[in-house]
Amino acid sequence: MPETGQASSGSSIRRSSTSSRRKPKKNQIPLGMLVVVLMVVVGLVQANREPMLGFYWMMGGVFGFILQKSRFCFTASMRDPCITGSTSVTRAVLIAFAITTIMFTAIKFGYASMGLPVPGMSYVTPISFATAAGGILFGIGMVIAGGCASGTLMRVGEGFFMQILSLFFFVVGSLVGAAHFGWWKEKFIIHGPSVFLPDVFGWVGAVVLQLLIIACLYKAAALWEEKKMGGSED
Amino acid sequence: MAEFTLDCLGEACPIPLMKTEKKLEGLAVGDILIVSIDHSCAMKNIPEWARKQGHNVEIDEVDDGEWEVVIEKTK
Numbered sequence: 001m002p003e004t005g006q007a008s009s010g011s012s013i014r015r016s017s018t019s020s021r022r023k024p025k026k027n028q029i030p031l032g033m034l035v036v037v038l039m040v041v042v043g044l045v046q047a048n049r050e051p052m053l054g055f056y057w058m059m060g061g062v063f064g065f066i067l068q069k070s071r072f073c074f075t076a077s078m079r080d081p082c083i084t085g086s087t088s089v090t091r092a093v094l095i096a097f098a099i100t101t102i103m104f105t106a107i108k109f110g111y112a113s114m115g116l117p118v119p120g121m122s123y124v125t126p127i128s129f130a131t132a133a134g135g136i137l138f139g140i141g142m143v144i145a146g147g148c149a150s151g152t153l154m155r156v157g158e159g160f161f162m163q164i165l166s167l168f169f170f171v172v173g174s175l176v177g178a179a180h181f182g183w184w185k186e187k188f189i190i191h192g193p194s195v196f197l198p199d200v201f202g203w204v205g206a207v208v209l210q211l212l213i214i215a216c217l218y219k220a221a222a223l224w225e226e227k228k229m230g231g232s233e234d
Numbered sequence: 235m236a237e238f239t240l241d242c243l244g245e246a247c248p249i250p251l252m253k254t255e256k257k258l259e260g261l262a263v264g265d266i267l268i269v270s271i272d273h274s275c276a277m278k279n280i281p282e283w284a285r286k287q288g289h290n291v292e293i294d295e296v297d298d299g300e301w302e303v304v305i306e307k308t309k
Contacts, residue, residue: 025295025297025298068274071275071278073275075247076248076275076279079247079248080248083251083252084251084255084279084283086282086286088282146246146247146273147247155246155273155274155275158299160246160272160273160274160299161244162244162245162246163246229286229287
């Protein structure tokens, strides 16, 4: 947030009345330091009990920090193209997908080339109309709630009160979903084909194909913004 | 050169942006709109949208987690 703090000094827009009331802001840095120290202490205690717990704790904190500072929002990436035509967040998400494609393939290929079982294969799940139906439901929900899972958590952390409500029903929904998941899986999900791209196209082919598709989407997103907003500036 | 305010405190994305869009439509060129927000992502997408439309935009953090987006309509 480069604008905070000194934003009012170099004002070029002249305002008449409403700019005068200004409360002195509390310095949050000491409190922030305290939170960092507490997080490190909790992380160390956790790591002592179970090494992975400390790792999860650290990843969670880092993830949240990056998410908050970057304003990375999966909801906005799908929503903004429709309401304003802006696709800057959409393109950011596509870049993130491209990077993860390369990194995860590297990890999986590393294991496969050593003859070890490839990690994360339990996430290669069948695709069917259930995938699309679930996606649409999730999409509707996240636009109404003002954030996807990670976005809601991040904004609760920021102190945005309304989304504590979202978080509550997010938990309720997840519990109900988890309780019924077996039925859905047995009746619908399991019947779809599951595709692991490297099995079909080979490792290089899969990465190239996926990156090509992402590049096409990126180009489409850029063109969309140009069409809707009349030329993008970045 | 009138000045208008728009209270979007407590409203989540994308409501502040859409309200701003609607409100700005009805203003005359040179008018100033001050949007109060406390949803941090509106602090990002309202200025981005308004700047791309060619308006002058300033952000003022009036309190911790509370901002005023000042938009001068230029066209």
